[in-house]
Amino acid sequence: MAEPLRLAIAGLGTVGTGVIRLLEANREVVERRAGRAIEVVAVNARERGKDRGVDLSRFAWVDDMQAMATRADVDVVVELVGGSDGPALTLARSALDAGKGFVTANKAMVAHHGMELAELAAIKSAPFAFEAAVAGGIPVVKGLREGTAANALTRIYGILNGTCNYILSEMERTGADFGEMLSAAQEKGYAEADPTFDIEGVDAAHKLAILAAIGFGTRIDFEAVRCSGITQVSATDIAQADALGYVVRLVGIASMENGDEATGRLLQRVRPCLVPFRHPLAAVTGPTNAVVAEGDFSGRLLFQGAGAGDKPTASAVVADLIDIARGQAGAPFSVPVNQLATAEQGDPGERMGRDYIRFTVADRPGVLAEITAAMRDAGVSIESLIQRGRDRDGGEVQVAMVTHEGPERCVTAALELLEGSPSLAADPLVMPILGN
Amino acid sequence: MAEPLRLAIAGLGTVGTGVIRLLEANREVVERRAGRAIEVVAVNARERGKDRGVDLSRFAWVDDMQAMATRADVDVVVELVGGSDGPALTLARSALDAGKGFVTANKAMVAHHGMELAELAAIKSAPFAFEAAVAGGIPVVKGLREGTAANALTRIYGILNGTCNYILSEMERTGADFGEMLSAAQEKGYAEADPTFDIEGVDAAHKLAILAAIGFGTRIDFEAVRCSGITQVSATDIAQADALGYVVRLVGIASMENGDEATGRLLQRVRPCLVPFRHPLAAVTGPTNAVVAEGDFSGRLLFQGAGAGDKPTASAVVADLIDIARGQAGAPFSVPVNQLATAEQGDPGERMGRDYIRFTVADRPGVLAEITAAMRDAGVSIESLIQRGRDRDGGEVQVAMVTHEGPERCVTAALELLEGSPSLAADPLVMPILGN
Numbered sequence: 001m002a003e004p005l006r007l008a009i010a011g012l013g014t015v016g017t018g019v020i021r022l023l024e025a026n027r028e029v030v031e032r033r034a035g036r037a038i039e040v041v042a043v044n045a046r047e048r049g050k051d052r053g054v055d056l057s058r059f060a061w062v063d064d065m066q067a068m069a070t071r072a073d074v075d076v077v078v079e080l081v082g083g084s085d086g087p088a089l090t091l092a093r094s095a096l097d098a099g100k101g102f103v104t105a106n107k108a109m110v111a112h113h114g115m116e117l118a119e120l121a122a123i124k125s126a127p128f129a130f131e132a133a134v135a136g137g138i139p140v141v142k143g144l145r146e147g148t149a150a151n152a153l154t155r156i157y158g159i160l161n162g163t164c165n166y167i168l169s170e171m172e173r174t175g176a177d178f179g180e181m182l183s184a185a186q187e188k189g190y191a192e193a194d195p196t197f198d199i200e201g202v203d204a205a206h207k208l209a210i211l212a213a214i215g216f217g218t219r220i221d222f223e224a225v226r227c228s229g230i231t232q233v234s235a236t237d238i239a240q241a242d243a244l245g246y247v248v249r250l251v252g253i254a255s256m257e258n259g260d261e262a263t264g265r266l267l268q269r270v271r272p273c274l275v276p277f278r279h280p281l282a283a284v285t286g287p288t289n290a291v292v293a294e295g296d297f298s299g300r301l302l303f304q305g306a307g308a309g310d311k312p313t314a315s316a317v318v319a320d321l322i323d324i325a326r327g328q329a330g331a332p333f334s335v336p337v338n339q340l341a342t343a344e345q346g347d348p349g350e351r352m353g354r355d356y357i358r359f360t361v362a363d364r365p366g367v368l369a370e371i372t373a374a375m376r377d378a379g380v381s382i383e384s385l386i387q388r389g390r391d392r393d394g395g396e397v398q399v400a401m402v403t404h405e406g407p408e409r410c411v412t413a414a415l416e417l418l419e420g421s422p423s424l425a426a427d428p429l430v431m432p433i434l435g436n
Numbered sequence: 437m438a439e440p441l442r443l444a445i446a447g448l449g450t451v452g453t454g455v456i457r458l459l460e461a462n463r464e465v466v467e468r469r470a471g472r473a474i475e476v477v478a479v480n481a482r483e484r485g486k487d488r489g490v491d492l493s494r495f496a497w498v499d500d501m502q503a504m505a506t507r508a509d510v511d512v513v514v515e516l517v518g519g520s521d522g523p524a525l526t527l528a529r530s531a532l533d534a535g536k537g538f539v540t541a542n543k544a545m546v547a548h549h550g551m552e553l554a555e556l557a558a559i560k561s562a563p564f565a566f567e568a569a570v571a572g573g574i575p576v577v578k579g580l581r582e583g584t585a586a587n588a589l590t591r592i593y594g595i596l597n598g599t600c601n602y603i604l605s606e607m608e609r610t611g612a613d614f615g616e617m618l619s620a621a622q623e624k625g626y627a628e629a630d631p632t633f634d635i636e637g638v639d640a641a642h643k644l645a646i647l648a649a650i651g652f653g654t655r656i657d658f659e660a661v662r663c664s665g666i667t668q669v670s671a672t673d674i675a676q677a678d679a680l681g682y683v684v685r686l687v688g689i690a691s692m693e694n695g696d697e698a699t700g701r702l703l704q705r706v707r708p709c710l711v712p713f714r715h716p717l718a719a720v721t722g723p724t725n726a727v728v729a730e731g732d733f734s735g736r737l738l739f740q741g742a743g744a745g746d747k748p749t750a751s752a753v754v755a756d757l758i759d760i761a762r763g764q765a766g767a768p769f770s771v772p773v774n775q776l777a778t779a780e781q782g783d784p785g786e787r788m789g790r791d792y793i794r795f796t797v798a799d800r801p802g803v804l805a806e807i808t809a810a811m812r813d814a815g816v817s818i819e820s821l822i823q824r825g826r827d828r829d830g831g832e833v834q835v836a837m838v839t840h841e842g843p844e845r846c847v848t849a850a851l852e853l854l855e856g857s858p859s860l861a862a863d864p865l866v867m868p869i870l871g872n
Binding site: 018022025026029030032033034035137138139142143146147148149150151152217261278280283290295296297298299300301302303304305306309311312314315316317318319321322323326328330334335336339 | 454458461462465466468469470471573574575578579582583584585586587588653697714716719726731732733734735736737738739740741742745747748750751752753754755757758759762764766770771772775
């Protein structure tokens with residue numbers, strides 16, 4: 001049997017210790033598939049003394065994380081520190097620069113600096129892998145990089161943030177409002193103390209940008225992701241959606257419009273969407289993640305599983321390590337980084353679809369006429385309109401409508417016509433209806 | 437750029453021509469991911485003159501299929517002829533023996549001769565791949581071979597036969613009986629003129645045996661798959677299941693009992709099962725396939741998509757070819773074939789679970805008492821019992837019961853007690869209830 005693959009692990013939070021536990025518990029499974037042993041030789045974390053429930057005495061403790069990158073006894077550096085810049089990025093650069101393999105679960109860093117790191121990895125012929133950065137234990141990076149490799153993909157979309165999905169599906173189950181369910185999620189450990197990145201959709205945007213690059217063979221363009229979170233979704237919206245035959249989910253959608261990956265325009269968006277009851281994503285509840293890829297030959301493929309957690313994430317980290325141990329890591333973004341296309345941004349106004357639009361309006365005559373006139377003037381055709389219940393306090397009511405299929409630019413124009421109108425008590429919320 | 441990967445394709449049915457079409461339509465996509473061109477150089481089929489809608493004049497036509505295996509201008513032989521033995525097997529042996537790569541969609545051949553072929557491939561260091569043999573376009577062979585590689589799996593199960601799933605979900609939708617829906621499936625091209633292999637569960641058993649070998653790292657043991665098909669499932673069963681909160685699906689289940697892949701016992705079964713409405717497999721309708729893998733670290737993963745069809749199958753064939761073009765084919769069964777474990781067969785009697793049992797009985801007093809006495813004597817605890825409707829003609833009625841959780845051996849014992857009883861007008865049908 002070949003020499004062991006020797007690891008340095010930076011970061012000993014739940015995922016870092018999860019990786020150590022997995023390599024112990026499944027030593028034989030891993031060794032049979034990797035063709036050689038995978039062994040931790042060095043570790044680093046902020047606090048040395050902390051009890052993490054695993055025996056660290058067998059490993060060299062490295063006080064200076066950056067020193068891991070140049071140790072002669074290390075083949076691969078595993079970064080589980082987090083943060084898009086700072087020490088994690090410095091470590092990534094120095095590990096790859098030293099020709100070490102580099103494996104990370106850090107979606108923010110890959111979304112922001114993935115191209116630079118892939119270029120460095122290519123120059124140094126060093127493996128660079130990040131299955132764990134997207135959708136936890138689901139092998140969807142591999143699925144898009146290799147499983148769908150024969151296809152021109154048209155769309156990649158999915159539920160990429162477990163916190164939001166937990167909150168939305170709990171709102172659906174209990175009828176409670178967003179704030180209440182956010183607190184519940186925080187108590188259960190499904191949301192962080194500062195949940196901004198999750199609930200504003202930034203975390204899903206990181207993952208979407210990575211998946212789009214892999215699936216379409218384009219350079220990562222995180223800045224181009226149009227992103228809105230779930231903080232504006234109310235219990236009323238969810239009840240309304242339910243009455244219409246939909247659930248509300250935060251969906252990241254990347255689509256290649258008007259051409260293939262060499263000539264098309266890439267539209268990347270993270271938004272709460274209305275998902276038809278019978279769509280596979282409607283059945284995805286709690287912290288589960290799911291990704292759909294639509295290929296011209298494969299048709300629609302669905303990958304579903306645990307989107308986070310120490311054990312699923314460790315499963316993904318070690319899957320990468322097994323690939324590296326077998327010398328089969330491949331190009332991190334499916335095609336060599338210097339051949340990735342630079343996609344132009346798609347125009348969201350051109351999107352054809354149906355939308356759910358919810359207005360919070362003053363409860364007085366003439367308001368509905370004003371809204372429907374704006375829709376008419378902008379060329380938006382209304383399929384249904386519901387005004388449900390009345391607010392107890394403020395004299396405000398919620399009006400929800402669903403449009404017929406049309407270009408998104410018309411909806412935008414209609415809302416511009418209504419901007420500043422005293423009839424509107426709050427900004428309208430637009431949620432696209434996910435098509436089949 | 438490296439030299440092209442040169443193919444010989446044996447078999448030009450819908451899948452064979454699908455592969456040729458894919459390589460044309462997605463030439464650039466494939467080449468960017470493969471790192472080199474993938475080109476067909478030689479083809480063979482039974483009828484040369486037939487119009488297949490693709491231009492074959494660019495390729496060498498080989499009259500003797502076996503001659504493909506030794507052509508100097510061929511790197512990989514793609515077998516799309518079918519049949520577990522005969523010409524397909526001869527071709528596989530001679531291609532691998534000549535050191536050519538070998539890619540196939542032939543589940544029957546892999547289930548029966550996969551070990552022999554993998555051994556030959558290992559000796560010759562020739563790539564051997566069969567993503568297309570299981571679940572059409574879903575990259576589940578890769579998913580289990582590499583995506584879940586860090587896990588000790590406990591169960592692999594899924595909907596592996598599109599014909600049966602189409603028939604069952606159409607029976608569910610229309611209330612029609614099996615025979616009627618089989619004819620409908622044949623008209624729509626979802627079932628073959630001789631549907632035996634599909635409806636008796638043999639096709640699903642082929643696929644299950646392959647998935648089990650990959651997922652558990654054990655030698656294929658097709659003979660050990662206990663298999664029953666869907667011909668006994670009646671419209672009444674489906675209505676009954678619906679009333680109880682279940683749908684009926686043909687599910688292949690491989691489970692590793694009492695230990696890990698080195699020491700455990702492997703139970704492989706294909707049977708119609710009752711699937712709870714909320715289980716992801718319940719939402720799988722029509723010819724769709726879905727596979728669930730349960731890993732000790734990954735948790736439950738679901739892979740879903742088109743289980744058959746020329747385009748999805750071609751997508752899977754070419755994914756294998758891209759892996760081979762990049763030199764990343766790996767061990768066909770996840771671990772080198774000489775290291776695959778030989779699993780002992782599990783004892784189905786030990787399975788703990790709940791069952792649905794349907795009796796067709798003579799409509800006369802005392803029958804229910806006889807059945808329930810047999811259950812009592814065998815130690816089966818009945819959760820519910822329904823006697824619904826009466827047969828118009830024969831004076832027969834259907835009695836359905838659901839058992840409490842218990843060992844399967846007790847149910848078997850109860851049915852043995854009832855064997856030969858004049859009260860039973862037909863063999864009882866047992867369908868396990870899929871647990872969560």
